[in-house]
Amino acid sequence: MGIYADYAATTPTKPEVIEAMMKIYETHYGNPSSIHAQGRDARRFLDESRRTVAQCLNAQPNEIIFTSGATESNNTAIKGIAFANEAQGKHLITTKIEHHSVLHVFEYLETQGFEVTYLDVNEEGLVDLNALKQQLRPDTTLVSIMFVNNEVGTVQHVYDIQEILKTHRAYFHMDAVQAIGHLPVDVEDLQVDALSLTAHKFGGPKGVGALYVKNGTAIQYLQQGGEQETKRRAGTENVAQIVGLATAMKLADAERDENQVQIAQLKELLLVSLQERAIPFEYNGSMIDTSNHIINLYFPFVDVETLLTLLDMSQIYVSSGSACTAGSTIPSHVLSAMYGADDRVTHSIRISINENMTERDIKTIVAEIQKIYLRFKEESS
Numbered sequence: 001m002g003i004y005a006d007y008a009a010t011t012p013t014k015p016e017v018i019e020a021m022m023k024i025y026e027t028h029y030g031n032p033s034s035i036h037a038q039g040r041d042a043r044r045f046l047d048e049s050r051r052t053v054a055q056c057l058n059a060q061p062n063e064i065i066f067t068s069g070a071t072e073s074n075n076t077a078i079k080g081i082a083f084a085n086e087a088q089g090k091h092l093i094t095t096k097i098e099h100h101s102v103l104h105v106f107e108y109l110e111t112q113g114f115e116v117t118y119l120d121v122n123e124e125g126l127v128d129l130n131a132l133k134q135q136l137r138p139d140t141t142l143v144s145i146m147f148v149n150n151e152v153g154t155v156q157h158v159y160d161i162q163e164i165l166k167t168h169r170a171y172f173h174m175d176a177v178q179a180i181g182h183l184p185v186d187v188e189d190l191q192v193d194a195l196s197l198t199a200h201k202f203g204g205p206k207g208v209g210a211l212y213v214k215n216g217t218a219i220q221y222l223q224q225g226g227e228q229e230t231k232r233r234a235g236t237e238n239v240a241q242i243v244g245l246a247t248a249m250k251l252a253d254a255e256r257d258e259n260q261v262q263i264a265q266l267k268e269l270l271l272v273s274l275q276e277r278a279i280p281f282e283y284n285g286s287m288i289d290t291s292n293h294i295i296n297l298y299f300p301f302v303d304v305e306t307l308l309t310l311l312d313m314s315q316i317y318v319s320s321g322s323a324c325t326a327g328s329t330i331p332s333h334v335l336s337a338m339y340g341a342d343d344r345v346t347h348s349i350r351i352s353i354n355e356n357m358t359e360r361d362i363k364t365i366v367a368e369i370q371k372i373y374l375r376f377k378e379e380s381s
């Protein structure tokens, strides 16, 4: 089976989630827009899921739109707010370390006449808040900043960001994908106008997500078609997947505190074991403002592709955190933003863990990295 330590990429679907989804596929398969009993039955599950997700986020049910995942949620929020507020201004702000489903949307908007400011981050991956203050202009209509970075785990100072934005009219969108199940995500506390999430990062199925949009937000919905999701997202709702999302979210919320204790211990064990075995490494990002499930490490003795390949051969499944195409790793834009043209960009991997991993798993990962280190050390001596 090997050891899977790539939970920031995706998580296995929880058995309770599969069970809840199977019930929909087998019995409650009606189209929630149909007015007959079978349709009304499916609608009941859809409504209940919306209430569950809203409750987990401390939102109103009518502020939740189900989507095909965070990529769609991010696209909808960013383009939708930018286009709806075009008359007020065409300046937008984001950061250099966002996920591509945010960055590439902003790059597209640049081709549509918008001006985008990409904020720098420091070596810990924290956004430069002075720059945010300075860059806000009367024509800025949207600021999009992620909660937890998916490559290095840095948690942004969202309450400071909120303070800065309080006196500005710009809408605040947050990609909270990596925060669900790891940090409290309360839209009232965060003071966000829009927030994206995707189910498969917290034990739900792939291909389903949600977008929170605060009531009163000026946003233009981009998909034409039927009147589903109160005319905000045309297309028959994927009820089974939505029920899966809601079930997973409820579980992730309920188990969060307990899971975090276990995850923190496993992380500590990983770092201590690497030190004990005298493997040269450095920690990328912040040791304090971080979500423990994402651990990005710099191993100066081996490049990322070789390390990932050798670990894969030993059935240890981790990642570089950045995009891979046809076996080659594109240098991480996140590490580049944090460290510039440093060796770290090409010699770092992301180990992302969850509460079901064992101490033995962690020790096996460390032992395999040590073997690789000793091999390279011998070859170079």
Ligand SMILES: Cc1ncc(COP(=O)(O)O)c(C=O)c1O
Binding pocket: 008, 009, 068, 069, 070, 071, 072, 099, 101, 146, 148, 149, 150, 175, 177, 178, 198, 200, 207, 209
């Ligand atoms: C921070 C972040 N945002 C957005 C996404 C996109 O999620 P999905 O591929 O489920 O649409 C991911 C997934 O890797 C992510 O980590």
